[in-house]
Amino acid sequence: MSDWKSKQIERFRSSNSEDIMYDYFKHLVSLSLITIGGMVTIGQGLFGDALPLRELSWAVGLVGIGGVLAFQGQFEIVRIAGGGEASVWLRFVHRLAPISFGAGIGVFLGSIFIPAL
Incomplete structure:
Protein backbone atom coordinates (compact mmCIF):
# COMPACT_ATOMS: atom_id res chain seq x y z
CA MET A 1 0.00 0.00 0.00
CA SER A 2 2.80 2.43 0.78
CA ASP A 3 4.34 1.70 -2.63
CA TRP A 4 1.13 2.87 -4.31
CA LYS A 5 1.08 5.92 -2.06
CA SER A 6 4.65 6.86 -2.88
CA LYS A 7 3.97 6.45 -6.62
CA GLN A 8 0.98 8.79 -6.38
CA ILE A 9 2.91 11.38 -4.41
CA GLU A 10 5.77 11.28 -6.88
CA ARG A 11 3.39 11.55 -9.84
CA PHE A 12 1.69 14.65 -8.45
CA ARG A 13 4.94 16.28 -7.39
CA SER A 14 6.33 15.95 -10.89
CA SER A 15 3.22 17.39 -12.57
CA ASN A 16 3.02 20.91 -13.90
CA SER A 17 1.18 23.26 -11.52
CA GLU A 18 -0.28 25.25 -14.43
CA ASP A 19 -1.91 22.10 -15.78
CA ILE A 20 -3.40 21.29 -12.39
CA MET A 21 -4.69 24.83 -11.90
CA TYR A 22 -6.18 24.89 -15.41
CA ASP A 23 -7.98 21.60 -14.80
CA TYR A 24 -9.17 22.85 -11.41
CA PHE A 25 -10.67 25.96 -12.96
CA LYS A 26 -12.12 23.96 -15.85
CA HIS A 27 -13.92 21.64 -13.47
CA LEU A 28 -15.16 24.54 -11.36
CA VAL A 29 -16.65 26.20 -14.45
CA SER A 30 -18.42 22.96 -15.42
CA LEU A 31 -19.57 22.36 -11.88
CA SER A 32 -20.93 25.90 -11.67
CA LEU A 33 -23.01 25.43 -14.82
CA ILE A 34 -24.39 22.11 -13.61
CA THR A 35 -25.10 23.55 -10.16
CA ILE A 36 -26.95 26.56 -11.57
CA GLY A 37 -29.10 24.22 -13.64
CA GLY A 38 -29.84 22.09 -10.60
CA MET A 39 -30.62 25.10 -8.42
CA VAL A 40 -33.06 26.53 -10.92
CA THR A 41 -34.70 23.15 -11.48
CA ILE A 42 -35.03 22.33 -7.80
CA GLY A 43 -35.78 25.88 -6.72
CA GLN A 44 -38.54 26.49 -9.24
CA GLY A 45 -39.85 22.93 -9.44
CA LEU A 46 -39.73 21.15 -6.12
CA PHE A 47 -39.59 24.20 -3.84
CA GLY A 48 -41.32 26.64 -6.20
CA ASP A 49 -43.84 27.88 -3.64
CA ALA A 50 -41.62 27.84 -0.55
CA LEU A 51 -38.42 29.33 -1.98
CA PRO A 52 -38.47 33.09 -2.59
CA LEU A 53 -37.15 34.15 -5.98
CA ARG A 54 -34.84 36.70 -4.32
CA GLU A 55 -32.99 34.02 -2.35
CA LEU A 56 -32.76 31.77 -5.40
CA SER A 57 -31.35 34.70 -7.36
CA TRP A 58 -28.69 35.33 -4.74
CA ALA A 59 -27.65 31.68 -4.73
CA VAL A 60 -27.55 31.40 -8.52
CA GLY A 61 -25.71 34.72 -8.76
CA LEU A 62 -22.99 33.68 -6.32
CA VAL A 63 -22.44 30.35 -8.04
CA GLY A 64 -22.41 32.15 -11.39
CA ILE A 65 -19.80 34.61 -10.12
CA GLY A 66 -17.67 31.65 -9.00
CA GLY A 67 -17.94 30.15 -12.48
CA VAL A 68 -17.05 33.41 -14.19
CA LEU A 69 -14.05 33.87 -11.90
CA ALA A 70 -12.90 30.32 -12.63
CA GLY A 110 -29.90 27.68 3.87
CA SER A 111 -32.91 29.10 2.07
CA ILE A 112 -34.35 25.60 1.78
CA PHE A 113 -33.57 24.17 5.21
CA ILE A 114 -33.59 27.15 7.61
CA PRO A 115 -37.32 27.91 7.15
CA ALA A 116 -38.04 24.24 7.88
CA LEU A 117 -36.53 24.58 11.35
Whole structure:
Protein backbone atom coordinates (compact mmCIF):
# COMPACT_ATOMS: atom_id res chain seq x y z
CA MET A 1 0.00 0.00 0.00
CA SER A 2 2.80 2.43 0.78
CA ASP A 3 4.34 1.70 -2.63
CA TRP A 4 1.13 2.87 -4.31
CA LYS A 5 1.08 5.92 -2.06
CA SER A 6 4.65 6.86 -2.88
CA LYS A 7 3.97 6.45 -6.62
CA GLN A 8 0.98 8.79 -6.38
CA ILE A 9 2.91 11.38 -4.41
CA GLU A 10 5.77 11.28 -6.88
CA ARG A 11 3.39 11.55 -9.84
CA PHE A 12 1.69 14.65 -8.45
CA ARG A 13 4.94 16.28 -7.39
CA SER A 14 6.33 15.95 -10.89
CA SER A 15 3.22 17.39 -12.57
CA ASN A 16 3.02 20.91 -13.90
CA SER A 17 1.18 23.26 -11.52
CA GLU A 18 -0.28 25.25 -14.43
CA ASP A 19 -1.91 22.10 -15.78
CA ILE A 20 -3.40 21.29 -12.39
CA MET A 21 -4.69 24.83 -11.90
CA TYR A 22 -6.18 24.89 -15.41
CA ASP A 23 -7.98 21.60 -14.80
CA TYR A 24 -9.17 22.85 -11.41
CA PHE A 25 -10.67 25.96 -12.96
CA LYS A 26 -12.12 23.96 -15.85
CA HIS A 27 -13.92 21.64 -13.47
CA LEU A 28 -15.16 24.54 -11.36
CA VAL A 29 -16.65 26.20 -14.45
CA SER A 30 -18.42 22.96 -15.42
CA LEU A 31 -19.57 22.36 -11.88
CA SER A 32 -20.93 25.90 -11.67
CA LEU A 33 -23.01 25.43 -14.82
CA ILE A 34 -24.39 22.11 -13.61
CA THR A 35 -25.10 23.55 -10.16
CA ILE A 36 -26.95 26.56 -11.57
CA GLY A 37 -29.10 24.22 -13.64
CA GLY A 38 -29.84 22.09 -10.60
CA MET A 39 -30.62 25.10 -8.42
CA VAL A 40 -33.06 26.53 -10.92
CA THR A 41 -34.70 23.15 -11.48
CA ILE A 42 -35.03 22.33 -7.80
CA GLY A 43 -35.78 25.88 -6.72
CA GLN A 44 -38.54 26.49 -9.24
CA GLY A 45 -39.85 22.93 -9.44
CA LEU A 46 -39.73 21.15 -6.12
CA PHE A 47 -39.59 24.20 -3.84
CA GLY A 48 -41.32 26.64 -6.20
CA ASP A 49 -43.84 27.88 -3.64
CA ALA A 50 -41.62 27.84 -0.55
CA LEU A 51 -38.42 29.33 -1.98
CA PRO A 52 -38.47 33.09 -2.59
CA LEU A 53 -37.15 34.15 -5.98
CA ARG A 54 -34.84 36.70 -4.32
CA GLU A 55 -32.99 34.02 -2.35
CA LEU A 56 -32.76 31.77 -5.40
CA SER A 57 -31.35 34.70 -7.36
CA TRP A 58 -28.69 35.33 -4.74
CA ALA A 59 -27.65 31.68 -4.73
CA VAL A 60 -27.55 31.40 -8.52
CA GLY A 61 -25.71 34.72 -8.76
CA LEU A 62 -22.99 33.68 -6.32
CA VAL A 63 -22.44 30.35 -8.04
CA GLY A 64 -22.41 32.15 -11.39
CA ILE A 65 -19.80 34.61 -10.12
CA GLY A 66 -17.67 31.65 -9.00
CA GLY A 67 -17.94 30.15 -12.48
CA VAL A 68 -17.05 33.41 -14.19
CA LEU A 69 -14.05 33.87 -11.90
CA ALA A 70 -12.90 30.32 -12.63
CA PHE A 71 -13.23 31.00 -16.36
CA GLN A 72 -11.14 34.14 -15.89
CA GLY A 73 -8.55 32.00 -14.09
CA GLN A 74 -8.41 29.69 -17.10
CA PHE A 75 -7.87 32.67 -19.36
CA GLU A 76 -5.05 33.99 -17.17
CA ILE A 77 -3.28 30.60 -17.24
CA VAL A 78 -3.56 30.40 -21.03
CA ARG A 79 -2.30 33.98 -21.33
CA ILE A 80 0.68 33.30 -19.07
CA ALA A 81 1.46 30.03 -20.89
CA GLY A 82 1.43 31.97 -24.16
CA GLY A 83 4.19 34.25 -22.96
CA GLY A 84 2.21 36.88 -21.09
CA GLU A 85 3.31 38.40 -17.82
CA ALA A 86 2.30 36.89 -14.49
CA SER A 87 -0.75 38.43 -12.90
CA VAL A 88 -1.75 38.96 -9.29
CA TRP A 89 -5.33 38.42 -10.44
CA LEU A 90 -4.70 34.66 -10.70
CA ARG A 91 -3.93 34.45 -6.98
CA PHE A 92 -7.18 36.23 -6.10
CA VAL A 93 -9.22 34.15 -8.53
CA HIS A 94 -7.82 30.97 -7.02
CA ARG A 95 -9.26 32.03 -3.66
CA LEU A 96 -12.41 33.92 -4.68
CA ALA A 97 -13.89 31.39 -7.13
CA PRO A 98 -14.39 28.54 -4.63
CA ILE A 99 -15.50 30.98 -1.91
CA SER A 100 -18.19 32.40 -4.18
CA PHE A 101 -19.23 28.93 -5.32
CA GLY A 102 -19.46 27.67 -1.75
CA ALA A 103 -21.35 30.75 -0.59
CA GLY A 104 -23.91 30.25 -3.35
CA ILE A 105 -24.43 26.63 -2.35
CA GLY A 106 -24.72 27.71 1.28
CA VAL A 107 -27.32 30.37 0.49
CA PHE A 108 -29.33 27.87 -1.54
CA LEU A 109 -29.26 25.16 1.12
CA GLY A 110 -29.90 27.68 3.87
CA SER A 111 -32.91 29.10 2.07
CA ILE A 112 -34.35 25.60 1.78
CA PHE A 113 -33.57 24.17 5.21
CA ILE A 114 -33.59 27.15 7.61
CA PRO A 115 -37.32 27.91 7.15
CA ALA A 116 -38.04 24.24 7.88
CA LEU A 117 -36.53 24.58 11.35
